Amino acid sequence: MKTNGKLPVYVAGFFAGFCALLMPVMPSFGAGFEWQKQDKAVGLMKDGKLVWKFNYDSKLAPKPFFHPVAVAGGAPLTWQSPPDHPWHHALWFSWKYLNKINYWEPNKEGVPDGATEWSNVKVDTRPDYSARIEMDLQYRPQKAEKPVLTEKRVVVISAPAADGSYQMDWAMAFTAGAEDVKLDRTPIAGQPGGVPWGGYAGLSVRFARELKDVRVEATADKGKFENQRYGFSATATDYNGVIDGGEAGLAILDHPSNPRHPTRWYAIADPKQPFWYINAAFLQLEPYVLPAQQTITLRYRLIVHPGRWTSEQLEQKHKQYSSEPATQLK
Structure with missing residues:
Protein backbone atom coordinates (compact mmCIF):
# COMPACT_ATOMS: atom_id res chain seq x y z
CA MET A 1 0.00 0.00 0.00
CA LYS A 2 1.42 3.34 -1.04
CA THR A 3 1.14 6.13 1.51
CA ASN A 4 3.67 8.67 0.23
CA GLY A 5 5.23 8.72 3.70
CA LYS A 6 1.90 9.38 5.43
CA LEU A 7 -0.39 7.18 7.52
CA PRO A 8 -3.60 6.07 5.80
CA VAL A 9 -6.55 8.22 6.81
CA TYR A 10 -8.26 5.45 8.81
CA VAL A 11 -5.02 4.64 10.69
CA ALA A 12 -4.30 8.28 11.47
CA GLY A 13 -7.88 8.75 12.66
CA PHE A 14 -7.70 5.72 14.92
CA PHE A 15 -4.37 6.87 16.40
CA ALA A 16 -5.69 10.38 17.07
CA GLY A 17 -8.80 9.00 18.74
CA PHE A 18 -6.74 6.63 20.88
CA CYS A 19 -4.51 9.50 22.07
CA ALA A 20 -7.57 11.58 22.87
CA LEU A 21 -8.85 8.79 25.11
CA LEU A 22 -5.56 8.69 26.97
CA MET A 23 -5.12 12.41 27.52
CA PRO A 24 -7.75 12.91 30.26
CA VAL A 25 -6.09 10.32 32.51
CA MET A 26 -2.57 11.69 32.12
CA PRO A 27 -2.08 14.14 35.06
CA SER A 28 -0.05 17.27 34.51
CA PHE A 29 2.97 17.89 36.72
CA GLY A 30 2.03 19.51 39.99
CA ALA A 31 -1.70 18.95 39.50
CA GLY A 32 -3.64 20.08 42.56
CA PHE A 33 -0.71 21.86 44.21
CA GLU A 34 -0.66 25.53 45.17
CA TRP A 35 1.25 27.81 47.50
CA GLN A 36 -0.35 29.30 50.59
CA LYS A 37 1.41 32.53 51.55
CA GLN A 38 0.56 34.41 54.73
CA ASP A 39 2.25 36.93 56.96
CA LYS A 40 5.17 35.01 58.54
CA ALA A 41 3.97 31.63 57.24
CA VAL A 42 4.31 29.72 53.97
CA GLY A 43 2.71 26.40 53.11
CA LEU A 44 2.25 23.98 50.24
CA MET A 45 -1.25 22.68 49.57
CA LYS A 46 -2.52 19.66 47.66
CA ASP A 47 -6.19 19.70 46.68
CA GLY A 48 -6.96 22.14 49.48
CA LYS A 49 -5.06 20.23 52.19
CA LEU A 50 -1.77 21.44 53.64
CA VAL A 51 1.24 19.27 52.83
CA TRP A 52 3.62 21.32 54.98
CA LYS A 53 3.63 24.76 56.51
CA PHE A 54 6.54 26.80 57.83
CA ASN A 55 5.58 29.15 60.67
CA TYR A 56 7.93 31.90 61.82
CA ASP A 57 5.73 34.30 63.77
CA SER A 58 7.35 34.87 67.18
CA LYS A 59 3.90 35.74 68.58
CA LEU A 60 2.76 32.21 67.75
CA ALA A 61 5.73 30.32 69.22
CA PRO A 62 9.20 31.10 70.64
CA LYS A 63 10.82 29.03 67.88
CA PRO A 64 10.16 28.72 64.15
CA PHE A 65 8.51 25.41 63.28
CA PHE A 66 6.81 23.28 60.63
CA HIS A 67 3.18 22.27 61.13
CA PRO A 68 1.44 20.49 59.69
CA VAL A 69 3.78 18.02 58.03
CA ALA A 70 2.01 15.34 55.99
CA VAL A 71 2.39 13.03 53.03
CA ALA A 72 0.91 15.04 50.15
CA GLY A 73 -2.85 14.53 50.29
CA GLY A 74 -2.67 12.74 53.64
CA ALA A 75 -3.41 13.48 57.29
CA PRO A 76 -1.03 15.62 59.39
CA LEU A 77 1.76 13.62 61.04
CA THR A 78 2.69 16.37 63.51
CA TRP A 79 1.21 17.90 66.67
CA GLN A 80 1.79 21.54 67.50
CA SER A 81 1.89 22.53 71.19
CA PRO A 82 0.23 19.46 72.76
CA PRO A 83 -1.31 19.96 76.22
CA ASP A 84 1.24 17.73 77.96
CA HIS A 85 4.21 19.68 76.52
CA PRO A 86 3.03 22.98 74.99
CA TRP A 87 6.65 23.84 74.10
CA HIS A 88 6.77 20.95 71.62
CA HIS A 89 6.38 22.64 68.26
CA ALA A 90 5.61 19.82 65.81
CA LEU A 91 8.83 19.79 63.72
CA TRP A 92 11.34 22.22 65.24
CA PHE A 93 14.89 22.76 66.50
CA SER A 94 15.71 23.82 70.04
CA TRP A 95 18.72 23.65 72.29
CA LYS A 96 18.14 22.52 75.87
CA TYR A 97 20.94 24.30 77.78
CA LEU A 98 23.52 26.81 76.57
CA ASN A 99 25.96 27.63 79.36
CA LYS A 100 23.40 26.27 81.86
CA ILE A 101 20.59 28.53 80.59
CA ASN A 102 17.39 26.71 79.57
CA TYR A 103 16.27 27.46 75.99
CA TRP A 104 13.89 24.50 75.72
CA GLU A 105 10.85 25.18 77.90
CA PRO A 106 9.25 28.18 79.61
CA ASN A 107 9.94 29.30 83.17
CA LYS A 108 7.24 30.25 85.70
CA GLU A 109 6.69 33.52 83.83
CA GLY A 110 5.87 31.60 80.68
CA VAL A 111 9.03 32.32 78.65
CA PRO A 112 12.30 30.38 78.37
CA ASP A 113 15.25 31.73 80.36
CA GLY A 114 17.12 31.63 77.07
CA ALA A 115 15.72 33.58 74.13
CA THR A 116 15.75 32.23 70.57
CA GLU A 117 15.44 35.08 68.07
CA TRP A 118 15.46 35.11 64.27
CA SER A 119 15.71 37.56 61.39
CA ASN A 120 16.41 37.84 57.66
CA VAL A 121 13.90 35.11 56.81
CA LYS A 122 13.86 34.36 53.07
CA VAL A 123 11.43 31.85 51.60
CA ASP A 124 11.94 31.03 47.93
CA THR A 125 8.90 29.14 46.60
CA ARG A 126 9.44 27.67 43.16
CA PRO A 127 7.13 26.80 40.24
CA ASP A 128 7.87 23.07 40.65
CA TYR A 129 6.64 23.28 44.29
CA SER A 130 10.05 22.93 45.85
CA ALA A 131 11.29 25.60 48.25
CA ARG A 132 14.36 27.00 49.97
CA ILE A 133 14.20 28.69 53.37
CA GLU A 134 17.03 30.79 54.82
CA MET A 135 17.20 32.55 58.17
CA ASP A 136 19.56 33.88 60.82
CA LEU A 137 19.08 33.02 64.49
CA GLN A 138 20.53 34.26 67.76
CA TYR A 139 20.59 32.67 71.20
CA ARG A 140 20.99 34.80 74.32
CA PRO A 141 19.90 34.80 77.97
CA GLN A 142 16.73 36.87 78.38
CA LYS A 143 18.57 39.49 80.44
CA ALA A 144 21.60 39.70 78.15
CA GLU A 145 22.02 42.02 75.19
CA LYS A 146 24.53 40.03 73.15
CA PRO A 147 24.01 36.48 71.89
CA VAL A 148 26.21 33.65 73.12
CA LEU A 149 25.53 31.74 69.90
CA THR A 150 24.45 32.64 66.37
CA GLU A 151 23.11 30.39 63.65
CA LYS A 152 22.72 30.38 59.89
CA ARG A 153 19.94 27.97 58.88
CA THR A 186 19.47 16.91 81.12
CA PRO A 187 21.78 13.98 82.02
CA ILE A 188 20.57 10.45 81.35
CA ALA A 189 19.99 7.76 83.98
CA GLY A 190 23.24 6.42 85.42
CA GLN A 191 25.03 9.77 85.18
CA PRO A 192 25.33 12.32 88.02
CA GLY A 193 21.96 14.04 88.31
CA GLY A 194 20.60 11.80 85.59
CA VAL A 195 16.94 10.92 85.04
CA PRO A 196 15.16 8.32 82.86
CA TRP A 197 13.80 11.03 80.58
CA GLY A 198 17.10 12.89 80.06
CA GLY A 199 19.22 13.15 76.92
CA TYR A 200 17.22 15.25 74.46
CA ALA A 201 18.11 18.47 72.59
CA GLY A 202 18.20 19.53 68.95
CA LEU A 203 16.04 18.64 65.95
CA SER A 204 12.77 17.09 67.09
CA VAL A 205 9.40 15.87 65.86
CA ARG A 206 6.28 15.53 68.01
CA PHE A 207 3.87 13.29 66.14
CA ALA A 208 0.10 13.51 65.91
CA ARG A 209 -1.91 11.88 68.68
CA GLU A 210 -3.97 10.10 66.00
CA LEU A 211 -0.96 8.00 64.98
CA LYS A 212 -1.51 4.30 65.80
CA ASP A 213 0.54 1.09 65.74
CA VAL A 214 3.75 3.10 66.01
CA ARG A 215 7.10 1.54 65.13
CA VAL A 216 10.65 2.83 65.27
CA GLU A 217 13.06 1.46 62.66
CA ALA A 218 16.78 2.17 62.41
CA THR A 219 19.96 1.23 60.57
CA ALA A 220 21.39 -0.24 63.80
CA ASP A 221 20.21 -2.07 66.89
CA LYS A 222 17.88 0.10 68.99
CA GLY A 223 18.81 -1.54 72.29
CA LYS A 224 16.42 -1.83 75.21
CA PHE A 225 13.01 -0.20 75.24
CA GLU A 226 12.73 1.21 78.77
CA ASN A 227 10.31 3.77 80.24
CA GLN A 228 8.61 3.91 76.83
CA ARG A 229 11.91 5.16 75.35
CA TYR A 230 14.75 4.16 73.06
CA GLY A 231 18.26 5.60 73.13
CA PHE A 232 20.63 4.37 70.42
CA SER A 233 23.19 5.26 67.74
CA ALA A 234 22.41 4.90 64.03
CA THR A 235 22.96 6.64 60.72
CA ALA A 236 19.21 6.93 60.17
CA THR A 237 15.85 6.19 61.77
CA ASP A 238 12.24 5.97 60.64
CA TYR A 239 9.26 6.75 62.87
CA ASN A 240 6.07 5.38 61.35
CA GLY A 241 2.54 4.28 62.08
CA VAL A 242 -1.04 4.16 60.86
CA ILE A 243 -3.03 7.37 60.47
CA ASP A 244 -6.34 7.98 58.76
CA GLY A 245 -6.40 4.35 57.64
CA GLY A 246 -3.00 4.37 55.91
CA GLU A 247 0.62 3.77 56.83
CA ALA A 248 3.01 6.73 56.80
CA GLY A 249 6.30 7.74 58.36
CA LEU A 250 9.03 10.30 58.73
CA ALA A 251 12.67 9.29 58.35
CA ILE A 252 15.63 11.32 59.60
CA LEU A 253 19.11 10.78 58.16
CA ASP A 254 22.28 11.93 59.92
CA HIS A 255 24.86 13.48 57.58
CA PRO A 256 28.29 11.78 57.77
CA SER A 257 29.99 15.15 58.34
CA ASN A 258 28.05 15.74 61.56
CA PRO A 259 29.92 15.62 64.88
CA ARG A 260 29.61 12.28 66.67
CA HIS A 261 28.28 10.56 63.54
CA PRO A 262 26.44 8.22 63.66
CA THR A 263 24.33 10.31 65.96
CA ARG A 264 22.37 9.20 68.99
CA TRP A 265 18.58 9.07 68.78
CA TYR A 266 16.02 9.69 71.50
CA ALA A 267 12.63 8.13 70.75
CA ILE A 268 9.47 8.00 72.84
CA ALA A 269 6.61 5.64 71.96
CA ASP A 270 3.98 5.83 74.70
CA PRO A 271 0.43 4.92 73.59
CA LYS A 272 -1.15 5.88 76.93
CA GLN A 273 -0.82 9.68 76.61
CA PRO A 274 -0.26 9.25 73.60
CA PHE A 275 3.33 10.48 73.30
CA TRP A 276 5.07 9.96 69.94
CA TYR A 277 8.44 11.72 69.62
CA ILE A 278 11.84 11.47 67.93
CA ASN A 279 14.98 13.58 68.44
CA ALA A 280 18.36 13.63 66.72
CA ALA A 281 20.23 13.78 70.02
CA PHE A 282 23.94 14.22 69.44
CA LEU A 283 24.25 15.53 73.03
CA GLN A 284 22.54 12.49 74.55
CA LEU A 285 25.58 10.93 76.21
CA GLU A 286 27.58 14.05 77.00
CA PRO A 287 27.68 17.83 76.42
CA TYR A 288 29.67 19.52 73.67
CA VAL A 289 31.86 22.58 74.21
CA LEU A 290 32.05 24.93 71.23
CA PRO A 291 35.15 27.15 71.51
CA ALA A 292 34.78 30.92 71.20
CA GLN A 293 34.40 32.14 67.61
CA GLN A 294 34.31 28.56 66.30
CA THR A 295 31.54 26.98 64.23
CA ILE A 296 29.79 23.63 64.32
CA THR A 297 27.51 22.52 61.47
CA LEU A 298 24.65 20.03 61.71
CA ARG A 299 22.97 18.56 58.64
CA TYR A 300 19.98 16.23 58.46
CA ARG A 301 17.65 14.95 55.76
CA LEU A 302 14.02 14.36 56.70
CA ILE A 303 11.88 12.27 54.37
CA VAL A 304 8.10 12.24 54.71
CA HIS A 305 6.74 9.13 53.04
CA PRO A 306 3.81 6.72 52.74
CA GLY A 307 4.24 3.20 54.14
CA LYS A 319 23.91 6.03 51.19
CA GLN A 320 22.27 8.26 48.59
CA TYR A 321 22.23 11.23 50.98
CA SER A 322 25.90 10.73 51.84
CA SER A 323 26.93 10.69 48.18
CA GLU A 324 25.16 13.93 47.25
CA PRO A 325 26.66 17.43 47.60
CA ALA A 326 25.90 18.88 51.02
CA THR A 327 23.32 21.66 51.32
CA GLN A 328 25.14 24.97 51.08
CA LEU A 329 24.56 27.72 53.62
CA LYS A 330 25.28 30.57 51.21
Whole structure:
Protein backbone atom coordinates (compact mmCIF):
# COMPACT_ATOMS: atom_id res chain seq x y z
CA MET A 1 0.00 0.00 0.00
CA LYS A 2 1.42 3.34 -1.04
CA THR A 3 1.14 6.13 1.51
CA ASN A 4 3.67 8.67 0.23
CA GLY A 5 5.23 8.72 3.70
CA LYS A 6 1.90 9.38 5.43
CA LEU A 7 -0.39 7.18 7.52
CA PRO A 8 -3.60 6.07 5.80
CA VAL A 9 -6.55 8.22 6.81
CA TYR A 10 -8.26 5.45 8.81
CA VAL A 11 -5.02 4.64 10.69
CA ALA A 12 -4.30 8.28 11.47
CA GLY A 13 -7.88 8.75 12.66
CA PHE A 14 -7.70 5.72 14.92
CA PHE A 15 -4.37 6.87 16.40
CA ALA A 16 -5.69 10.38 17.07
CA GLY A 17 -8.80 9.00 18.74
CA PHE A 18 -6.74 6.63 20.88
CA CYS A 19 -4.51 9.50 22.07
CA ALA A 20 -7.57 11.58 22.87
CA LEU A 21 -8.85 8.79 25.11
CA LEU A 22 -5.56 8.69 26.97
CA MET A 23 -5.12 12.41 27.52
CA PRO A 24 -7.75 12.91 30.26
CA VAL A 25 -6.09 10.32 32.51
CA MET A 26 -2.57 11.69 32.12
CA PRO A 27 -2.08 14.14 35.06
CA SER A 28 -0.05 17.27 34.51
CA PHE A 29 2.97 17.89 36.72
CA GLY A 30 2.03 19.51 39.99
CA ALA A 31 -1.70 18.95 39.50
CA GLY A 32 -3.64 20.08 42.56
CA PHE A 33 -0.71 21.86 44.21
CA GLU A 34 -0.66 25.53 45.17
CA TRP A 35 1.25 27.81 47.50
CA GLN A 36 -0.35 29.30 50.59
CA LYS A 37 1.41 32.53 51.55
CA GLN A 38 0.56 34.41 54.73
CA ASP A 39 2.25 36.93 56.96
CA LYS A 40 5.17 35.01 58.54
CA ALA A 41 3.97 31.63 57.24
CA VAL A 42 4.31 29.72 53.97
CA GLY A 43 2.71 26.40 53.11
CA LEU A 44 2.25 23.98 50.24
CA MET A 45 -1.25 22.68 49.57
CA LYS A 46 -2.52 19.66 47.66
CA ASP A 47 -6.19 19.70 46.68
CA GLY A 48 -6.96 22.14 49.48
CA LYS A 49 -5.06 20.23 52.19
CA LEU A 50 -1.77 21.44 53.64
CA VAL A 51 1.24 19.27 52.83
CA TRP A 52 3.62 21.32 54.98
CA LYS A 53 3.63 24.76 56.51
CA PHE A 54 6.54 26.80 57.83
CA ASN A 55 5.58 29.15 60.67
CA TYR A 56 7.93 31.90 61.82
CA ASP A 57 5.73 34.30 63.77
CA SER A 58 7.35 34.87 67.18
CA LYS A 59 3.90 35.74 68.58
CA LEU A 60 2.76 32.21 67.75
CA ALA A 61 5.73 30.32 69.22
CA PRO A 62 9.20 31.10 70.64
CA LYS A 63 10.82 29.03 67.88
CA PRO A 64 10.16 28.72 64.15
CA PHE A 65 8.51 25.41 63.28
CA PHE A 66 6.81 23.28 60.63
CA HIS A 67 3.18 22.27 61.13
CA PRO A 68 1.44 20.49 59.69
CA VAL A 69 3.78 18.02 58.03
CA ALA A 70 2.01 15.34 55.99
CA VAL A 71 2.39 13.03 53.03
CA ALA A 72 0.91 15.04 50.15
CA GLY A 73 -2.85 14.53 50.29
CA GLY A 74 -2.67 12.74 53.64
CA ALA A 75 -3.41 13.48 57.29
CA PRO A 76 -1.03 15.62 59.39
CA LEU A 77 1.76 13.62 61.04
CA THR A 78 2.69 16.37 63.51
CA TRP A 79 1.21 17.90 66.67
CA GLN A 80 1.79 21.54 67.50
CA SER A 81 1.89 22.53 71.19
CA PRO A 82 0.23 19.46 72.76
CA PRO A 83 -1.31 19.96 76.22
CA ASP A 84 1.24 17.73 77.96
CA HIS A 85 4.21 19.68 76.52
CA PRO A 86 3.03 22.98 74.99
CA TRP A 87 6.65 23.84 74.10
CA HIS A 88 6.77 20.95 71.62
CA HIS A 89 6.38 22.64 68.26
CA ALA A 90 5.61 19.82 65.81
CA LEU A 91 8.83 19.79 63.72
CA TRP A 92 11.34 22.22 65.24
CA PHE A 93 14.89 22.76 66.50
CA SER A 94 15.71 23.82 70.04
CA TRP A 95 18.72 23.65 72.29
CA LYS A 96 18.14 22.52 75.87
CA TYR A 97 20.94 24.30 77.78
CA LEU A 98 23.52 26.81 76.57
CA ASN A 99 25.96 27.63 79.36
CA LYS A 100 23.40 26.27 81.86
CA ILE A 101 20.59 28.53 80.59
CA ASN A 102 17.39 26.71 79.57
CA TYR A 103 16.27 27.46 75.99
CA TRP A 104 13.89 24.50 75.72
CA GLU A 105 10.85 25.18 77.90
CA PRO A 106 9.25 28.18 79.61
CA ASN A 107 9.94 29.30 83.17
CA LYS A 108 7.24 30.25 85.70
CA GLU A 109 6.69 33.52 83.83
CA GLY A 110 5.87 31.60 80.68
CA VAL A 111 9.03 32.32 78.65
CA PRO A 112 12.30 30.38 78.37
CA ASP A 113 15.25 31.73 80.36
CA GLY A 114 17.12 31.63 77.07
CA ALA A 115 15.72 33.58 74.13
CA THR A 116 15.75 32.23 70.57
CA GLU A 117 15.44 35.08 68.07
CA TRP A 118 15.46 35.11 64.27
CA SER A 119 15.71 37.56 61.39
CA ASN A 120 16.41 37.84 57.66
CA VAL A 121 13.90 35.11 56.81
CA LYS A 122 13.86 34.36 53.07
CA VAL A 123 11.43 31.85 51.60
CA ASP A 124 11.94 31.03 47.93
CA THR A 125 8.90 29.14 46.60
CA ARG A 126 9.44 27.67 43.16
CA PRO A 127 7.13 26.80 40.24
CA ASP A 128 7.87 23.07 40.65
CA TYR A 129 6.64 23.28 44.29
CA SER A 130 10.05 22.93 45.85
CA ALA A 131 11.29 25.60 48.25
CA ARG A 132 14.36 27.00 49.97
CA ILE A 133 14.20 28.69 53.37
CA GLU A 134 17.03 30.79 54.82
CA MET A 135 17.20 32.55 58.17
CA ASP A 136 19.56 33.88 60.82
CA LEU A 137 19.08 33.02 64.49
CA GLN A 138 20.53 34.26 67.76
CA TYR A 139 20.59 32.67 71.20
CA ARG A 140 20.99 34.80 74.32
CA PRO A 141 19.90 34.80 77.97
CA GLN A 142 16.73 36.87 78.38
CA LYS A 143 18.57 39.49 80.44
CA ALA A 144 21.60 39.70 78.15
CA GLU A 145 22.02 42.02 75.19
CA LYS A 146 24.53 40.03 73.15
CA PRO A 147 24.01 36.48 71.89
CA VAL A 148 26.21 33.65 73.12
CA LEU A 149 25.53 31.74 69.90
CA THR A 150 24.45 32.64 66.37
CA GLU A 151 23.11 30.39 63.65
CA LYS A 152 22.72 30.38 59.89
CA ARG A 153 19.94 27.97 58.88
CA VAL A 154 18.89 26.67 55.48
CA VAL A 155 16.08 24.20 54.79
CA VAL A 156 15.67 22.94 51.21
CA ILE A 157 12.38 21.16 50.52
CA SER A 158 11.90 19.01 47.44
CA ALA A 159 8.80 18.93 45.28
CA PRO A 160 6.48 16.05 46.24
CA ALA A 161 6.93 12.84 44.28
CA ALA A 162 4.07 10.92 42.68
CA ASP A 163 3.53 8.91 45.88
CA GLY A 164 3.29 12.08 48.00
CA SER A 165 6.74 11.78 49.55
CA TYR A 166 9.25 14.62 49.78
CA GLN A 167 12.41 15.52 51.64
CA MET A 168 13.65 18.41 53.76
CA ASP A 169 17.39 19.00 53.88
CA TRP A 170 18.35 20.93 57.01
CA ALA A 171 21.72 22.67 57.37
CA MET A 172 22.54 24.69 60.50
CA ALA A 173 25.85 26.42 61.22
CA PHE A 174 26.28 27.53 64.86
CA THR A 175 29.01 30.00 65.81
CA ALA A 176 30.03 30.77 69.38
CA GLY A 177 30.38 34.37 70.50
CA ALA A 178 33.22 35.87 72.51
CA GLU A 179 33.24 32.96 74.97
CA ASP A 180 33.06 29.18 74.82
CA VAL A 181 29.54 27.75 74.72
CA LYS A 182 28.62 24.53 76.49
CA LEU A 183 25.81 22.77 74.62
CA ASP A 184 24.12 20.53 77.17
CA ARG A 185 21.07 18.47 78.04
CA THR A 186 19.47 16.91 81.12
CA PRO A 187 21.78 13.98 82.02
CA ILE A 188 20.57 10.45 81.35
CA ALA A 189 19.99 7.76 83.98
CA GLY A 190 23.24 6.42 85.42
CA GLN A 191 25.03 9.77 85.18
CA PRO A 192 25.33 12.32 88.02
CA GLY A 193 21.96 14.04 88.31
CA GLY A 194 20.60 11.80 85.59
CA VAL A 195 16.94 10.92 85.04
CA PRO A 196 15.16 8.32 82.86
CA TRP A 197 13.80 11.03 80.58
CA GLY A 198 17.10 12.89 80.06
CA GLY A 199 19.22 13.15 76.92
CA TYR A 200 17.22 15.25 74.46
CA ALA A 201 18.11 18.47 72.59
CA GLY A 202 18.20 19.53 68.95
CA LEU A 203 16.04 18.64 65.95
CA SER A 204 12.77 17.09 67.09
CA VAL A 205 9.40 15.87 65.86
CA ARG A 206 6.28 15.53 68.01
CA PHE A 207 3.87 13.29 66.14
CA ALA A 208 0.10 13.51 65.91
CA ARG A 209 -1.91 11.88 68.68
CA GLU A 210 -3.97 10.10 66.00
CA LEU A 211 -0.96 8.00 64.98
CA LYS A 212 -1.51 4.30 65.80
CA ASP A 213 0.54 1.09 65.74
CA VAL A 214 3.75 3.10 66.01
CA ARG A 215 7.10 1.54 65.13
CA VAL A 216 10.65 2.83 65.27
CA GLU A 217 13.06 1.46 62.66
CA ALA A 218 16.78 2.17 62.41
CA THR A 219 19.96 1.23 60.57
CA ALA A 220 21.39 -0.24 63.80
CA ASP A 221 20.21 -2.07 66.89
CA LYS A 222 17.88 0.10 68.99
CA GLY A 223 18.81 -1.54 72.29
CA LYS A 224 16.42 -1.83 75.21
CA PHE A 225 13.01 -0.20 75.24
CA GLU A 226 12.73 1.21 78.77
CA ASN A 227 10.31 3.77 80.24
CA GLN A 228 8.61 3.91 76.83
CA ARG A 229 11.91 5.16 75.35
CA TYR A 230 14.75 4.16 73.06
CA GLY A 231 18.26 5.60 73.13
CA PHE A 232 20.63 4.37 70.42
CA SER A 233 23.19 5.26 67.74
CA ALA A 234 22.41 4.90 64.03
CA THR A 235 22.96 6.64 60.72
CA ALA A 236 19.21 6.93 60.17
CA THR A 237 15.85 6.19 61.77
CA ASP A 238 12.24 5.97 60.64
CA TYR A 239 9.26 6.75 62.87
CA ASN A 240 6.07 5.38 61.35
CA GLY A 241 2.54 4.28 62.08
CA VAL A 242 -1.04 4.16 60.86
CA ILE A 243 -3.03 7.37 60.47
CA ASP A 244 -6.34 7.98 58.76
CA GLY A 245 -6.40 4.35 57.64
CA GLY A 246 -3.00 4.37 55.91
CA GLU A 247 0.62 3.77 56.83
CA ALA A 248 3.01 6.73 56.80
CA GLY A 249 6.30 7.74 58.36
CA LEU A 250 9.03 10.30 58.73
CA ALA A 251 12.67 9.29 58.35
CA ILE A 252 15.63 11.32 59.60
CA LEU A 253 19.11 10.78 58.16
CA ASP A 254 22.28 11.93 59.92
CA HIS A 255 24.86 13.48 57.58
CA PRO A 256 28.29 11.78 57.77
CA SER A 257 29.99 15.15 58.34
CA ASN A 258 28.05 15.74 61.56
CA PRO A 259 29.92 15.62 64.88
CA ARG A 260 29.61 12.28 66.67
CA HIS A 261 28.28 10.56 63.54
CA PRO A 262 26.44 8.22 63.66
CA THR A 263 24.33 10.31 65.96
CA ARG A 264 22.37 9.20 68.99
CA TRP A 265 18.58 9.07 68.78
CA TYR A 266 16.02 9.69 71.50
CA ALA A 267 12.63 8.13 70.75
CA ILE A 268 9.47 8.00 72.84
CA ALA A 269 6.61 5.64 71.96
CA ASP A 270 3.98 5.83 74.70
CA PRO A 271 0.43 4.92 73.59
CA LYS A 272 -1.15 5.88 76.93
CA GLN A 273 -0.82 9.68 76.61
CA PRO A 274 -0.26 9.25 73.60
CA PHE A 275 3.33 10.48 73.30
CA TRP A 276 5.07 9.96 69.94
CA TYR A 277 8.44 11.72 69.62
CA ILE A 278 11.84 11.47 67.93
CA ASN A 279 14.98 13.58 68.44
CA ALA A 280 18.36 13.63 66.72
CA ALA A 281 20.23 13.78 70.02
CA PHE A 282 23.94 14.22 69.44
CA LEU A 283 24.25 15.53 73.03
CA GLN A 284 22.54 12.49 74.55
CA LEU A 285 25.58 10.93 76.21
CA GLU A 286 27.58 14.05 77.00
CA PRO A 287 27.68 17.83 76.42
CA TYR A 288 29.67 19.52 73.67
CA VAL A 289 31.86 22.58 74.21
CA LEU A 290 32.05 24.93 71.23
CA PRO A 291 35.15 27.15 71.51
CA ALA A 292 34.78 30.92 71.20
CA GLN A 293 34.40 32.14 67.61
CA GLN A 294 34.31 28.56 66.30
CA THR A 295 31.54 26.98 64.23
CA ILE A 296 29.79 23.63 64.32
CA THR A 297 27.51 22.52 61.47
CA LEU A 298 24.65 20.03 61.71
CA ARG A 299 22.97 18.56 58.64
CA TYR A 300 19.98 16.23 58.46
CA ARG A 301 17.65 14.95 55.76
CA LEU A 302 14.02 14.36 56.70
CA ILE A 303 11.88 12.27 54.37
CA VAL A 304 8.10 12.24 54.71
CA HIS A 305 6.74 9.13 53.04
CA PRO A 306 3.81 6.72 52.74
CA GLY A 307 4.24 3.20 54.14
CA ARG A 308 6.77 1.83 56.60
CA TRP A 309 10.47 1.67 55.82
CA THR A 310 12.81 -1.18 56.66
CA SER A 311 16.39 -0.82 57.86
CA GLU A 312 17.53 -1.79 54.36
CA GLN A 313 15.54 1.06 52.83
CA LEU A 314 17.00 3.45 55.38
CA GLU A 315 20.51 2.25 54.53
CA GLN A 316 19.86 2.88 50.85
CA LYS A 317 18.48 6.36 51.48
CA HIS A 318 21.39 7.24 53.75
CA LYS A 319 23.91 6.03 51.19
CA GLN A 320 22.27 8.26 48.59
CA TYR A 321 22.23 11.23 50.98
CA SER A 322 25.90 10.73 51.84
CA SER A 323 26.93 10.69 48.18
CA GLU A 324 25.16 13.93 47.25
CA PRO A 325 26.66 17.43 47.60
CA ALA A 326 25.90 18.88 51.02
CA THR A 327 23.32 21.66 51.32
CA GLN A 328 25.14 24.97 51.08
CA LEU A 329 24.56 27.72 53.62
CA LYS A 330 25.28 30.57 51.21
